Amino acid sequence: MNEKSFESYLKDIEKYLKNSSIEVEKASMIEKLEEIYHYYLGRKGNITHILRSLSSIPEDKRPIIGKIANEASEQIGKIINEKRDYLKEKRIEEILEEKIDVTLPGRQLKLGKLHLLTKTINEITNIFIGMGYIVVEGPEVELDYYNFEALNIPPDHPARTLQDTLFITDRMPLRTHTSPVQVRYMEKHKLPIYLISPGRVYRRDNIDSTHSSMFTQIEGLAVDKDISMAHLKATLEVFAEKVFGEGTKIRLLPGYFPYTEPSAEVLVQCQECMGKGCSVCKRSGWIEILGSGMVHPHILENIGIDSEEFTGFAFGMGVERIAMLKYKINDMRLFFENDLRFLRQF
Numbered sequence: 437m438n439e440k441s442f443e444s445y446l447k448d449i450e451k452y453l454k455n456s457s458i459e460v461e462k463a464s465m466i467e468k469l470e471e472i473y474h475y476y477l478g479r480k481g482n483i484t485h486i487l488r489s490l491s492s493i494p495e496d497k498r499p500i501i502g503k504i505a506n507e508a509s510e511q512i513g514k515i516i517n518e519k520r521d522y523l524k525e526k527r528i529e530e531i532l533e534e535k536i537d538v539t540l541p542g543r544q545l546k547l548g549k550l551h552l553l554t555k556t557i558n559e560i561t562n563i564f565i566g567m568g569y570i571v572v573e574g575p576e577v578e579l580d581y582y583n584f585e586a587l588n589i590p591p592d593h594p595a596r597t598l599q600d601t602l603f604i605t606d607r608m609p610l611r612t613h614t615s616p617v618q619v620r621y622m623e624k625h626k627l628p629i630y631l632i633s634p635g636r637v638y639r640r641d642n643i644d645s646t647h648s649s650m651f652t653q654i655e656g657l658a659v660d661k662d663i664s665m666a667h668l669k670a671t672l673e674v675f676a677e678k679v680f681g682e683g684t685k686i687r688l689l690p691g692y693f694p695y696t697e698p699s700a701e702v703l704v705q706c707q708e709c710m711g712k713g714c715s716v717c718k719r720s721g722w723i724e725i726l727g728s729g730m731v732h733p734h735i736l737e738n739i740g741i742d743s744e745e746f747t748g749f750a751f752g753m754g755v756e757r758i759a760m761l762k763y764k765i766n767d768m769r770l771f772f773e774n775d776l777r778f779l780r781q782f
């Protein structure tokens with residue numbers, strides 16, 4: 437080693453001493469101190485490096501550099517340790533100063549709950565699951581074919597006019613009912629079929645206390661050998677008693693739907709006056725809750741089902757209507773306004 441390198445070793449050590457002391461002074465976290473230690477005194481640290489390369493220094497200079505480097509190492513180690521102790525102490529003091537009032541009551545966690553519509557859907561679907569039905573779902577953006585055509589609704593049928601239907605494109609409406617699920621499912625699955633299908637439907641309606649442009653339906657379909665209107669009636673009687681209470685009566689009136697023949701409108705005893713007649717049921721004692729009927733043979737044949745061998749019934753109900761009757765709610769908008777004062781009650 438020449439004179440110059442000897443000098444530069446000394447200069448380096450001096451520089452490390454100075455810099456490390458500034459860095460330690462500035463450090464406010466123990467993690468930072470560890471970094472500094474690593475940089476100067478770690479296995480690959482600067483001072484360590486000098487001590488390791490002593491053998492390459494001429495023998496007469498070795499003790500001098502060695503001594504100075506050792507002293508520097510001790511010095512840096514010492515200031516790091518002191519600062520570490522200081523920071524630890526300070527942290528403990530800070531913790532002790534934090535004032536925790538253990539007598540304060542804890543913050544209450546607010547538990548959410550199911551929306552009344554979800555609850556009603558679950559309640560109704562569970563009744564049908566209990567009778568052996570399965571639950572299936574269909575798309576809300578539907579093809580014209582499934583929403584209308586496959587259900588015997590010809591192009592000039594009033595239900596197709598812009599007045600009732602919201603369209604995404606010419607041939608793609610938002611479904612106006614859950615009935616298209618019947619066709620979609622029958623196309624792909626073997627008979628017998630017992631299904632219900634809950635979901636949102638859309639219509640171009642002006643919004644008021646009994647109308648909404650989005651609402652919820654539950655569709656039902658049973659196709660099997662020897663299914664008759666008696667099965668439909670018995671099934672809906674069980675349903676009505678389970679939803680509204682034992683002894684609840686229903687009534688079937690002739691109706692019209694293009695996809696059922698014969699069709700029936702199903703009424704339930706008014707839950708307000710229990711059939712006596714009041715303003716809710718317009719003095720009739722009965723309230724319509726769903727549309728139903730025997731699946732039209734055209735629809736079965738269209739899908740390739742032999743309508744001589746298989747018959748079926750179908751029904752579709754409005755979930756809001758049923759919840760309104762059951763829980764005595766007088767405005768449909770309450771379901772969609774998300775006012776917690778309303779929702780919390782159920």
Ligand code: DAH
Pocket residue numbers: 612613614615655656693695696726727728729749750751752753
């Ligand atoms: N889709 C009808 C509606 O939205 C309800 C309906 C009536 C469904 C008769 C049916 C049915 O499955 O057979 O008003």
